[in-house]
Structure formats: C-alpha cells, structure tokens
Amino acid sequence: MVTSxxxxxxxxxxxxxxGIIEGLQNLLQPDTFIVQTINGIRFGFIxxxxxxxxxxxxxxxxxxNLAHGELYALGAYVAASVGGFLxxxxxxxxxxxxxxxxxxxxxxxxxxLILAALIxxxxxxxxxxxxxxxxxxxxxxRDQVYQLVLTFAxxxxxxxxxxxxxxxxxxxxxxxxxxxxxxxxxxxxxxLSGVPSIVTLIMVVSLVVGVGLFYFFSKTKTGRIIRAxxxxxxMATALGVSPDRTFTLVFALGAFLAGxxxxxxxxxxxxxxxxxESALVLxxxxxxxxxxxxxxxxxxxxxxxxxLQNWMTVVEPSLESAAPFAVMVIxxxxxxxxxxGTWGERx
Amino acid sequence: xxxxDGLKKSFGNIVATDDVSVQFGKEDGxxxxxxxxxxxxxxxxxxxxxxxxxxxxxxxxxxGQDITTMRADQRxxxxxxxxxxxxxxxEEMTVRENIRTALLIKRxxxxxxxxxxxxxxxxxxDDEHEAIERTIDDLVEQFRLDDVExxxxxxxxxxDRKLLDVAMSFALDPNYLLLDEPTSGVSAQETDYVxxxxxxxxxxxxxxxxxxxxxxxxxxxxxxxxxxxxxxxVHGEGPPTMLETDQELRRLLLGVEx
Numbered sequence: 031m032v033t034s035x036x037x038x039x040x041x042x043x044x045x046x047x048x049g050i051i052e053g054l055q056n057l058l059q060p061d062t063f064i065v066q067t068i069n070g071i072r073f074g075f076i077x078x079x080x081x082x083x084x085x086x087x088x089x090x091x092x093x094x095n096l097a098h099g100e101l102y103a104l105g106a107y108v109a110a111s112v113g114g115f116l117x118x119x120x121x122x123x124x125x126x127x128x129x130x131x132x133x134x135x136x137x138x139x140x141x142x143l144i145l146a147a148l149i150x151x152x153x154x155x156x157x158x159x160x161x162x163x164x165x166x167x168x169x170x171x172r173d174q175v176y177q178l179v180l181t182f183a184x185x186x187x188x189x190x191x192x193x194x195x196x197x198x199x200x201x202x203x204x205x206x207x208x209x210x211x212x213x214x215x216x217x218x219x220x221x222l223s224g225v226p227s228i229v230t231l232i233m234v235v236s237l238v239v240g241v242g243l244f245y246f247f248s249k250t251k252t253g254r255i256i257r258a259x260x261x262x263x264x265m266a267t268a269l270g271v272s273p274d275r276t277f278t279l280v281f282a283l284g285a286f287l288a289g290x291x292x293x294x295x296x297x298x299x300x301x302x303x304x305x306x307e308s309a310l311v312l313x314x315x316x317x318x319x320x321x322x323x324x325x326x327x328x329x330x331x332x333x334x335x336x337x338l339q340n341w342m343t344v345v346e347p348s349l350e351s352a353a354p355f356a357v358m359v360i361x362x363x364x365x366x367x368x369x370x371g372t373w374g375e376r377x
Numbered sequence: 378x379x380x381x382d383g384l385k386k387s388f389g390n391i392v393a394t395d396d397v398s399v400q401f402g403k404e405d406g407x408x409x410x411x412x413x414x415x416x417x418x419x420x421x422x423x424x425x426x427x428x429x430x431x432x433x434x435x436x437x438x439x440x441g442q443d444i445t446t447m448r449a450d451q452r453x454x455x456x457x458x459x460x461x462x463x464x465x466x467x468e469e470m471t472v473r474e475n476i477r478t479a480l481l482i483k484r485x486x487x488x489x490x491x492x493x494x495x496x497x498x499x500x501x502x503d504d505e506h507e508a509i510e511r512t513i514d515d516l517v518e519q520f521r522l523d524d525v526e527x528x529x530x531x532x533x534x535x536x537d538r539k540l541l542d543v544a545m546s547f548a549l550d551p552n553y554l555l556l557d558e559p560t561s562g563v564s565a566q567e568t569d570y571v572x573x574x575x576x577x578x579x580x581x582x583x584x585x586x587x588x589x590x591x592x593x594x595x596x597x598x599x600x601x602x603x604x605x606x607x608x609x610x611v612h613g614e615g616p617p618t619m620l621e622t623d624q625e626l627r628r629l630l631l632g633v634e635x
Contacts, residue, residue, distance in 0.1 A: 251481050258467060258478050265465040268427075269482050270453030270549060 053345035065224035066340045068217070072229050072298075074336025075236035079291030081313035081320075081328045082243060083284025089323030090260045090280050093166060093177050097184035099310025100192070101154055101285050105292025106301035107192055108153050110201035113146035113296070117207045131213040139210045143203075144235055147293035151286045158285025162278050170277075185306070193303060202300035232294050239290060240329070247325065256280060260323075312339075315354045319361045321368025330369055378402045379457065379553045379585070384425050384435035386418075393421040395609040396435070402553060406583035408576060410596045412620070413606035414629055419589045420462065422606065423555045426587075427459040428452045439553075456552035462561050462589075464538045468531035472522050472541055475530055476513045479548035512548070519578050520544040536567030543575055547582070554579065556588045560595070568592060572599060593620055593630065605629075 057063055084098045117139065161184060169176050208228050216230035217223075247253040259266040259276045267273055291309075292301070316335050320327025335354045342350040361368065379401040386393045397418070401409055411419050424430040426437055428449035436445045439455055447455070466475050517526045520540045525533055530541060539559055546554055559575060560568045572590075576599045579586040590596050596603060597617045605612040605619075605626050613623060620626065 254478055255482060258482075261467050261469070262465060264461070265467075266482075267450045268453065268459055268461070268465065269479050269545065270450050271482055272448070272450045 050346050057341055057344045061222075061224060062344060064222060066344055067337055068225050068233075069229065070337030070340035071333060072233050072236075072336070073340060074333035075233055075240065076291045076295050077309075077313055077316055077336050078240055078329055078332035079236060079287045079294070080309050081316040081332055082240075082325060083287040084310075084313050085317040085320070085323055085325065085328045086260075086280055087284045088317070090256065090263075091162075091166075091170070091277050092174075093170075094174070094181070095166075095281075095284070096178060096181040096310065097161065097188055098181075098284065098288055099306035099308075099313070100185050100188035101158065101288035101306075102292040102295075102309045103192060103301065103306030104157070104188060105150050105154055105289030106296040106305060107196050107201055107292075108289070109146055109150040109293035109296045110196075110203065110301050112149050112153075113143060113203050113207075113293075114201075116142050116146050117204060133214070136210045136214045139207055140214070140231060143207070143211065143231065143297050147235070147290055147297070150293040151290035154285040154289030155282045158282045159278055161285070162281035166281075167274070167277070185310075189303070189306060192306075196301070198303055200300035200302040201296075203296065208297075228298050232298055236291070236294055239287070243287070244325070252279070312354060315358045317368075318358050319368060321370040324368065324370040327368050327370035378438075378440060379426065380438045381422065381426060382436045382438065384422065384432045384437070386421055386425060386430060386432050392609050394418040394425065394432075394606075397422055397606070397609070397611055398435075399604055399611060399614070401587055402585040404583075406579065406585045407601040408579060408599055409585070409587045409602045409604060410600040410617075411587060411589045411604050411606060412591075412593070412596060412630060413612070416608075417606040418609040419606055420557055421609075423459060423557050423587070423589065427457060427555055453549060456550070457555075458546045458549045458551035458553070459555040460542050460546050460557065460559065462557040464535070464542050464562070466530040466538055466541050466545065469529060471529055472517065472526045472533070473513050475541055476516055476545055476548050477509060479545040480509050480512060483549050516544045516548055519547075519581075520574055534567070536563050536571050539563055539571055540574060543578075547578060547584075551584055554584050554586045556586065558589050558591065560590065560592060568595065596620065 057066065080098065080102050083101075084095060087093060087095050087098070165180060165184060166177065169180060208226075211228050211231055212226045214227045216227040217225040218227075245253075247257055255266070255271055256276055256279065258269070259271055259273065263273060266276070292305075295305075312335060313332075316331035317323075317328055318331075319334060320329070320331030334357065338353050338357060339350055342353045381397055381399050384394050384397045395418075399422075401407070411422065413419050421430065425432050428444070428447060428451075432445065436443055438444065439452070439457060442455075444452060444455065444457075467478060470478065513526075517523050520543065522537060522540060522544065525537055530538060533541065539562075543556065543559060546556075556575070560571055563571050572588075572592075572595050575586070575588075578584075597620055600617040602614065603617050603619060604614040605623075607629055612626060612629070613619060620630075
C-alpha cells in the first residue's frame with residue numbers, strides 16, 4: 031500500500047516535472063484545442079490517403095508495400111516541381127501574386143494547386159504500374175519475406191532517386207502562393223484565427239478524394255469488381271476477372287492516392303528527405319489500428335492517429351512519435367484484429 | 378465441342394488423371410454426369426478443363442481452339458464456366474447484387490477491367506442499367522430465388538445459396554457449364570429441387586452441362602450421358618442405363634455387390 035502510494039507520488043512528480051500536466055492544461059485552452067484538433071484532422075485526412083492505398087494493396091494483393099511511403103514523398107516532390115512550374119513560369123505572365131487580397135487571383139491559385147496535385151498524382155500512376163508489373167508480380171507466389179525485402183529495396187531506390195533528382199534541400203512552393211490562398215477567409219469567418227486557409231483547402235480536397243474513394247468502391251462497376259476480387263479471388267477468377275489486371279489497377283490506385291496525399295501535404299509545408307519513411311510508419315500504425323485491409327478502419331485509424339499526434343505536439347513534443355505506437359499497442363492487446371475487421375465489408 | 382485429349386496430371390507420386398480423353402457438347406446442349414468413387418479424378422478433370430490446373434500431358438480444345446495454356450479467367454470469356462464444390466457467393470452482398478456483379482464481368486475479354494471499361498466504370502452506376510436489372514429478374518425467377526432476392530447471401534438456406542452460385546454461372550452466359558458436386562452439402566429435401574432447377578435452366582438455354590454427382594438416382598433421372606471415372610482413367614461412358622447394366626461399375630460406385 032505504502033510503496034504503491036509512494037510510487038504514485040513519484041510518478042506524479044515525474045509527470046509534473048516533465049510538464050505533461052502543464053502541456054495538458056495548454057491543450058485544453060479552447061482556442062489551442064480547436065486549432066490543434068483541426069490540424070490533426072487535416073493530418074488524419076492525409077494519412078488516410080496514404081493508408082487507404084497501403085491497406086487495399088495488402089487486402090487484395092496480400093503484399094505489404096514498404097515502398098508506399100516513398101510514393102507519398104515522390105508525390106510531394108513532383109508536386110513541388112509541377113506546382114512550381116504552374117505558379118511560376120506557367121502562370122506568371124497572367125497572374126502575378128497580388129500585393130493585397132484579390133479574390134479572383136486567390137481562387138485561381140486554389141485551382142492551380144488542385145490541378146498541380148492532380149497532375150502529380152497522375153504522374154505517380156505509371157510508376158505504380160511499373161512497380162507492380164515489373165518487380166512485384168514475379169514474386170507473388172514466393173514467401174512474404176521476399177516481398178518485404180523487395181519492397182524495402184524499392185523504398186531505398188526511390189528515396190535515393192529523389193535525392194539524386196531534387197538534392198537534399200527541402201523543396202517547397204513559392205510563399206506568395208500560400209499567402210494568396212491564405213488571404214481567402216475560411217475559419218476566420220467562424221471567428222477562429224489560428225487555422226490558415228491552406229489547411230481548409232487541404233481538408234476539403236482530401237475529403238472529396240476520400241469520399242470519392244468510398245463512392246468508387248461501393249457504387250461504380252470497376253470498384254465493385256475490385257471488391258469482389260478482395261472478397262474471393264478464386265471466385266472472381268471463375269467469373270472471368272483477371273487477377274493480374276485487378277492487381278495492377280489496385281497498385282495504380284494506391285500510387286495515385288499516396289501521390290495525391292504527398293502533393294496536398296506539400297501545399298502546406300515542404301517536401302523533404304525522410305518524409306516517406308515517417309509516413310509509411312504512421313500509415314502502418316493506422317491500418318493496424320483500423321484493421322488490416324479495412325477501408326473504414328483506415329478512416330478511423332487515420333483520424334485517431336492524426337489528431338492524437340497533433341495534440342501531443344502541445345502536451346509533450348518529445349512523446350509525439352511514441353503516442354501513435356502506444357495506441358497501436360493498446361489496440362493490439364485489446365482488439366488484435368483492429369477496430370474494424372478485414373475488407374469486403376459493405377462500404 | 379469441349380474436348381480433353383489424353384489429359385495426364387500427377388501430384389507427386391499420385392496420378393490424379395491418366396490419359397483421359399472425353400468430349401462434351403452437342404448443338405442443342407446435353408446433360409453429362411461424371412460419376413466415380415472418391416479419388417477417381419473427377420474434380421481434377423474439371424480443374425484441368427477449366428484452367429485451374431495445367432495438365433502434365435495432353436490438350437484441351439474448345440470449339441477447335443487449343444486452350445490448354447489459356448488462363449482460367451480467359452476461358453470464362455470463351456463460354457467455359459464452372460462452379461466449385463463449396464458454395465462460392467459474395468456472402469455480404471444480396472442475391473441481386475451477387476448476380477449483378479457476375480453480369481458486370483460477363484463476356485468482356487478484359488473481365489470488366491480494360492482501359493475503356495475502367496474509364497466508363499468510373500462514372501456509370503452499376504444499377505442504372507435497365508437491361509441488367511431485367512436479366513437479374515429473369516435469373517432470379519428461373520432459379521426460384523424471387524422470394525429472397527433482397528436477402529444477404531450468407532443468410533440463405535444452403536440450397537438457395539447453391540442455386541445463387543449456379544445462377545451466377547448462368548449469368549455469364551456459358552456454352553459449357555461444369556458443376557463440381559452442386560448437391561454437396563445440400564440437405565436431402567433440397568437436393569432434387571436444386572438439380573431439377575439446374576437441369577431445367579440448362580435445357581431451356583441449350584447449355585452443355587457437365588455435373589459431378591454422387592446421387593445415382595439423380596444421375597439416372599436427368600443424364601443424357603454418363604462418364605464413369607476410376608483411378609484417374611475413364612472406366613466407361615454411355616447412357617444412364619449403364620449404371621444398371623455395368624456390374625463392375627455398380628460395385629465401384631456402391632462399394633458393395635447387391
């Protein structure tokens with residue numbers, strides 16, 4: 031009894047010394063809480079775009095694609111170049127960033143950024159197709175260890191290619207572009223000042239893509255065929271679905287989503303070496319928490335991890351990386367199959 | 378005409394089929410039953426014909442075309458369709474959704490995943506096509522699933538699940554349909570009903586149906602032709618009366634001499 035009380039006291043004082051209590055008090059300031067939560071949701075949406083591809087590829091191909099995070103990084107770098115071209119050379123002649131708020135120009139920049147993200151994501155599609163058909167297809171029949179080693183090799187190759195092409199300096203869009211977008215009032219209209227409109231843009235666009243993904247799988251022909259293959263590959267084959275085509279398509283879709291996520295994140299911050307690895311690790315946590323192969327699970331997992339990580343930046347930044355894994359460990363202990371089962375659910 | 382020519386397939390030391398040559402198919406379709414004791418090579422033969430297995434020796438031809446190395450999914454688009462011994466339906470979809478899925482894939486060389494099909498598939502809702510819905514109506518009625526058409530597949534009685542499975546095969550518009558023990562696991566009361574329905578639809582659509590079946594009464598009642606396998610080889614083939622007249626076959630199938 032006595033020892034445990036002392037232990038509690040000690041733990042308490044450790045908490046106090048580390049500033050966690052203070053951090054929590056800071057987080058619970060209404061303004062901070064709302065701003066951090068919104069930022070967390072934004073990050074959750076981006077994480078979902080990455081994790082969705084990872085989990086669908088895992089669910090259908092049974093391959094854990096370790097190079098998936100690099101597709102996200104590549105999307106960001108490509109978007110830096112494409113976006114740089116579009117807002118720089120491409121449009122400089124007709125739209126110079128305005129010195130004061132000009133709605134037409136600001137909304138035009140929004141359009142340009144969305145276009146840049148779409149182009150970047152589409153550039154990722156053939157890369158995903160080549161990865162699947164050339165490298166991964168020959169070893170489907172092998173043990174999963176081979177797939178892990180191969181996709182790990184692809185991870186390193188793409189990471190090095192990125193450094194070879196873009197160098198080791200972070201790549202970002204011209205600041206004036208962001209300023210032009212931030213000039214459009216969004217959360218400010220609700221009386222909230224701490225959330226720049228570029229965050230609103232990322233949230234809205236990612237949400238549209240995410241909703242589109244669910245629509246794709248539940249309502250469209252192509253989505254239905256992919257879902258059928260996920261439920262029972264042998265049966266889908268017996269109905270005349272080519273597994274090879276399904277696999278390539280799923281990989282291309284995953285590359286598109288990861289690339290789009292990367293492009294969206296670039297809009298706010300910079301493309302930098304190492305962003306692929308951390309994205310892979312976090313989206314892996316997301317799909318374990320949500321349930322391997324479950325799309326709905328990926329949504330919930332991504333929001334939980336995204337929000338939690340942003341809260342932790344206020345509460346105790348040194349624990350920011352550990353927090354998602356703590357959640358993962360708890361989920362694995364309490365509900366090992368994840369919050370949602372596997373794929374094939376009625377979306 | 379679907380032809381197996383000298384098909385041989387071994388698994389390790391076990392010879393599953395040994396030089397099997399059979400032919401199926403007439404202009405107006407026929408009901409062929411494959412019989413034989415366990416381990417006779419019946420399922421292996423069906424798997425070889427439909428492309429789930431590749432033979433060690435021999436060839437499969439379909440209407441004169443050599444399809445020995447053609448993938449299973451491609452054979453479906455050539456009109457060669459199969460069902461499995463275990464019921465294979467999309468458990469979480471309704472009866473109608475199951476059939477709709479089969480219809481979406483039907484007879485497109487790319488299995489509905491060619492570049493053009495994907496592009497169109499992105500924008501077209503699968504349930505907006507009148508023609509598809511009418512085909513579903515027809516199949517649901519033919520297979521006597523009208524009462525349960527909106528039920529989730531996994532909640533159906535086993536006989537209905539099997540009928541749904543076969544209905545999906547018919548949705549693919551086959552010329553040749555290979556059924557691996559469609560009455561397996563179906564209760565005694567439902568067995569007649571399931572087989573009768575399958576035979577009725579097969580005949581009305583002039584489909585050549587090849588069925589593996591253990592219930593000899595069903596075979597006698599419905600077969601145009603019977604092929605008996607034993608230890609991987611064709612023991613004999615002929616009209617269903619051979620089940621009565623061939624004493625050795627009777628002994629093989631029943632395991633006892635009556």
